[in-house]
Amino acid sequence: MLKHLILLAGSILLMSATTTDDAQAASPENTMYMTLSTGGTITIEMLPDIAPGHVERIKKLARDGFYDGIVFHRVIEGFMAQTGDPTGTGMGGSDEPNLKAEFTDYPYKRGTIGMARTQSPDSANSQFFFCFTDTGCSFLTGQYTVWGQVTEGMEEIDKIALGEPPAEPDKIEKITIGSDITEDISAQAEEPAVAEDTEIEPASGEAENAADNAEEAAAE
Secondary structure, three states: OOOOOOOOOOOOOOOOOOOOOOOOOOOHHHEEEEEEOOOOEEEEEEOOOOOHHHHHHHHHHHHOOOOOOOEEEEEEOOOEEEEOOOOOOOOOOOOOOOEOOOOOOOOOOOOEEEEOOOOOOOOEOOOEEEEOOOOOOHHHOOOOOEEEEEEEOHHHHHOOOOEOOOOOOOEEEEEEEHHHHHHHHHHHHHOOOOOOOOOOOOOHHHHHHHHHHHHHHHHO
């Protein structure tokens, strides 16, 4: 099934990038770290308050390793960078069922992450896209489900190779949920320490004196 992001012809505005990484810090469970082939990592605040179903899907696929190694197959300057298709063609998705739309008035701006879909509102599955600018995606507000916002590292998205598809596409190396990192650290802290031998050995001279005293006591 076609999973390309549906666009209105002539609606793409090519604007210079601006920085608006102003979202508040999220809880570890709703914080995502995405390492890219550009060499950097971006931090994403997931938004379950406005898109609970989509956030749950993204978390599940991320924890399953679904996104690891998937390329950015459609990257348009000044507009958006799209990924999430394991086939790299824009026509694939996960084995999970499609999601019901969770449209809101959350404004598309620089670093906003939305779900790609077909003309059917309830066809989002695994593909998503990052907006490059404050205005390039603004016309999508209310028509494509927003599930996240980049809070750090947007410059790494700016580095992604352009093209439809790019000649040498960049990819997602790894996605990690913040709470999973916290749990790993806690588990390591709770591991019992290996007991060490605390018995103090006497110095060689002391050992010899103790032996001599024992012999003298036995002779008396």
